Amino acid sequence: MNGEQYLIMAYVVGVVVLWGYGALLWLEARAMTRAESNASAPAAPAAPALEE
């Protein structure tokens, strides 16, 4: 491998690791938003099976 190939390898590794973590956080934030909206949805009536 020559110097240019090592250079490209270093920048690809750097960009993939750093921005990859950013992308993971973004996906986690989206999942969190969904979980929050599910949690604020009105709850189902409690334990109807027991009442029967």
Add this chain to the structure above:
Amino acid sequence: MNRTILSWAYWTITALLFAATVAMLIVYTPTERTMGPVQKIFYLHLPVAINTFVACFIVFVASIGYLWQRTMWWDDLASSAGKVAALFCTVVLLTGMIWGRNAWGHWWTWSPRLTFSLVLWLLYVVYVLIRPSIESPQRRAVVSAVYGIAAFADVPIVYLSVKFLPDIHPASIALEPAMKLTLLAWFIPVTMLCLGLVRARHVLSGRQRRLEARHRAAVADADERILHVAGEPA
């Protein structure tokens, strides 16, 4: 809504600056005569290394903050910065190894700077991995805070090792004005990325904590209702 727009603006500017500095590296920055193109790894390696220290310092300050005020906000901040420190240190080691393979002919050497950098990486990886193994949030926060303060001791050792110990790692590199400008330019998006990731992780940790609290409250409420219904006379 305003926060979302600000967040999008921040990340868009960071990405654009990142792209601009890559373009600067290709079209503007001169190639160093002795080392050739591989020297350009330095423009990513050094800002990421300095920002690793910044993230470690945030862990240190937040750990002191937690022990002082005992609020989970500080613990979340320390935990977020610890993850970013481990991530940035990974990039420092990887880019350094790639540069070393070309410049020295081997991927790794046990020089003081490299060894203490590996220790730094291990310290923060252990910090990240050990936290989930402690059940109680308060106990986890206290143990992490003490660990976070102690782990920071390696940062000045990494920084000073190259000055006071015989080392193959370059202590300083003479740069032409165009190279200095490129280096300064690279510090901007890398620092924005580091602080942005710490902030994003911190916000997510807070949201996660609130969601878990709501979930626990809902479960406790449901349990109470079930007990109430089951206790009613038939």
